[in-house]
Amino acid sequence: MTGYRGRFAPSPTGPLHAGSLVAALASWLDARAHEGQWLVRIEDVDRPRCVPGADQEILRQLAACGLLPDAPPQWQSQREPLYQRALEGLVATGAAYPCACSRKDIELALRAQGRERSRHGELVYPGTCRQGLAGREPRAWRLRVPEGVVAWTDRRLGVHLQDVAATVGDFVLKRADGLFAYQLAVVVDDGEQGITHVVRGEDLVDNTPRQLLLQRALGLPQPTYLHAPLVLGANGEKLSKQNGAAPLDLRAPRAALGAAAATLGLEWSVHGTVADALAEAARAWRQRWP
Numbered sequence: 233m234t235g236y237r238g239r240f241a242p243s244p245t246g247p248l249h250a251g252s253l254v255a256a257l258a259s260w261l262d263a264r265a266h267e268g269q270w271l272v273r274i275e276d277v278d279r280p281r282c283v284p285g286a287d288q289e290i291l292r293q294l295a296a297c298g299l300l301p302d303a304p305p306q307w308q309s310q311r312e313p314l315y316q317r318a319l320e321g322l323v324a325t326g327a328a329y330p331c332a333c334s335r336k337d338i339e340l341a342l343r344a345q346g347r348e349r350s351r352h353g354e355l356v357y358p359g360t361c362r363q364g365l366a367g368r369e370p371r372a373w374r375l376r377v378p379e380g381v382v383a384w385t386d387r388r389l390g391v392h393l394q395d396v397a398a399t400v401g402d403f404v405l406k407r408a409d410g411l412f413a414y415q416l417a418v419v420v421d422d423g424e425q426g427i428t429h430v431v432r433g434e435d436l437v438d439n440t441p442r443q444l445l446l447q448r449a450l451g452l453p454q455p456t457y458l459h460a461p462l463v464l465g466a467n468g469e470k471l472s473k474q475n476g477a478a479p480l481d482l483r484a485p486r487a488a489l490g491a492a493a494a495t496l497g498l499e500w501s502v503h504g505t506v507a508d509a510l511a512e513a514a515r516a517w518r519q520r521w522p
């Protein structure tokens with residue numbers, strides 16, 4: 233075993249489909265290629281979006297594909313005290329602050345400043361509560377994002393630059409409904425679980441600079457990142473339940489794994505067992521993404 237620790241972190245909003253299997257397989261292959269550990273973390277922190285039973289279904293699907301974690305899976309819903317402690321630490325140092333703004337307040341403030349939405353149609357927080365709540369009730373907690381460009385290098389996609397302050401603004405760590413935001417939970421968990429390598433779908437690339445800023449604010453080490461290709465649905469968007477992704481067929485794991493390997497640009501051996509084919513794919517992965 234090396235010091236490598238990777239993870240697959242599905243949100244249990246439904247069973248795995250062809251797209252999510254690509255992320256699972258890529259992270260598993262990278263861990264095996266580095267003789268490292270591979271963990272599974274169920275990201276059920278956004279409870280309203282979770283589907284009861286989807287977590288167990290995902291674990292069964294992974295097992296049917298021969299993708300077995302090296303430690304018992306973790307559930308984010310059981311780790312909320314960790315996120316609260318991290319948030320309190322950030323508030324204590326002034327890196328995070330309470331915010332009283334509703335969506336409507338933010339829209340009005342942006343309009344008053346003549347500012348546009350960001351390229352994703354998201355609202356860039358105008359910083360209303362940065363200097364204090366002016367007697368208003370706190371609703372959410374936000375990270376105080378430093379000015380400037382965040383630069384990082386993805387192992388597959390190369391150099392990325394994002395001005396988080398200008399394009400996202402101070403982002404939410406704990407929401408008005410009391411739930412912790414994905415950004416905080418994922419960074420606290422990756423840090424606490426000692427994750428050294430993050431391998432996940434390309435749809436999450438845009439989140440990475442926010443996570444790097446949070447790691448810095450929390451004094452956590454920065455993992456390396458590889459964002460894997462996505463499977464696109466009929467509408468040209470990332471395959472999802474909403475655009476017709478079928479759940480994986482547990483009776484045909486070999487076919488599903490073969491399709492996922494092809495998306496990753498890997499040959500998939502049809503000889504021998506699934507375990508043999510996975511081992512072969514891990515060797516090919518090591519050549520490709522050393």
Ligand code: GLU
Pocket residue numbers: 240241242243275418431432433436
């Ligand atoms: N839970 C996230 C998702 O399923 C992935 C988080 C991550 O890999 O960082 O989209």
